[in-house]
Amino acid sequence: MPTTSSRMLTLLSLLQSRRDWPGGVLAERLDVSTRTVRRDVDRLRELGYRIATVKGPDGGYRLDAGADLPPLLFDDDQAVALTVALQVATTAGAGIGDDALRALGTLRQVMPARLRHRIDALTVDAVRPPGSSDDADPAVLVAVGAAVRAREVLRFGYGADAERRRAEPHHVATWRGRWYLVAFDLDRDDWRTFRVDRIAPRTPNGPRFTPRVLPGGDVATYLTGVFRGSADGVGWPCTGEVVVGLPLAEVLPYVGDGVAVALDDGHTRLTVGSWSWAGVVAAVLRYDAEIEVVGPDALREAFARVGERCGRAGRGTPGRSIGT
Structure with missing residues (x-):
């Protein structure tokens, strides 16, 4: 039979796993009498856990939230998940970075050695995107x-x-x-x-x-x-289709949320969207390869405009809005 301490930890774990527990079911799970369950519940209450008695034909117990934070119990997978979440929270933009690091230190300190080794091997480098330095209070x-x-x-x-x-x-x-x-x-x-x-x-x-x-x-x-600036809330405002003179393997690393389909060993059909037609052109030009525009006509016109601008830039001839 398990010791009183280990039995109480098992009881606490059960109470945390669902809202209500009939006393008879708890007794069966713990392999003890309902009277022993009542005594263990009283001990947990003395430790600060708010355990309510549920009235009814079967009777039972419920773990309620309290005014103070009592000792918590996590299984191994929960502890690892919490550790990862705390590491990521340092860059969540919610102004809680220092608190998350302190909580992570506290959690690691009380972990058994087997878990501490797993967590030390699971170091997450959470990096905030550029331009996202404004924390919310x-x-x-x-x-x-x-x-x-x-x-x-x-x-x-x-x-x-x-x-x-x-x-x-x-x-x-x-x-x-x-x-x-x-x-x-x-x-x-x-x-x-x-x-x-x-x-x-x-x-x-x-x-x-x-x-x-x-x-x-x-x-x-x-x-x-x-x-995305999309009116329908789903797609990009501008979506075009081209054939890029590159094999699929060279297109895929940069396709983002576009769609790439191999046509043959040296050509890929690419569908890409952006907030403007010039943005679609820019997304395609990154491949530095021959391009055939499939459609629509607005994309062909955008390629022509961008091509004229690029030509002027290459000749060192600024556009009228810049040179005047």
């Missing part, structure tokens, strides 16, 4: 997240001039190292995306609202469309 993130959860209109100042805004907050999301609020702007009667590091919440929040249907159906699709 954790207190603002909490305030905005609370408004999202409560479905209450958020009143806030926005930007350097603290422009007064009112919006129905729907989602808090990250995109390339920055935090954004996806909300329906009540003053502009349209969806907007706000950078959280530029938000200054005003209290109290406004009235509750009924959530609207987000364009695109979900926040990932919506944000992809916003940052």
Whole structure:
């Protein structure tokens, strides 16, 4: 039979794994009597765990949240996952880098040797994208997240001039190292995306609202469309098709979210999108190979315009807007 200490750890692990546990089921899982389960529950309560007694025909127990943080119990896989998350959190753009490192040190200190070796071998170099150095204030993130959860209109100042805004907050999301609020702007009667590091919440929040249907159906699709400049929230505003005089293996490393199909050993059909036709041209010219434009005509015209500009640049002859 397991010792009292190991049995209590097993009991705690079971209570953390689901909401309610009938006392008889716990006794069966622990191979003890229901009376022993009651005594172990009382011991856990003395250690600071808020364990509620569930009334009903079977009786049972539930682990509730408490005012203080009691000792936590993680299995091996949970501990490794938490360690990776803390390392990545140092570059999350939420102003919690130092706290995440301190938490990581605390977690490592109490780990058994077998886990410490696994974690020391799993060092994650999390690098923030260039231009994403503005951290969101954790207190603002909490305030905005609370408004999202409560479905209450958020009143806030926005930007350097603290422009007064009112919006129905729907989602808090990250995109390339920055935090954004996806909300329906009540003053502009349209969806907007706000950078959280530029938000200054005003209290109290406004009235509750009924959530609207987000364009695109979900926040990932919506944000992809916003940052691509796409009206339909999915594809790029400009998409073209070309044949590049290179084998597929040389095209694939740079294709991004485009589509590349081998035509033969030396030619690849490439479909690529961008926010402008000039952007599509730039994406294709990176291959430094012969190009045949399949379509549309707008892409052919863009190649002609860009070609003229490149020719002037190569001759050292600036365009009229620059040379005058």
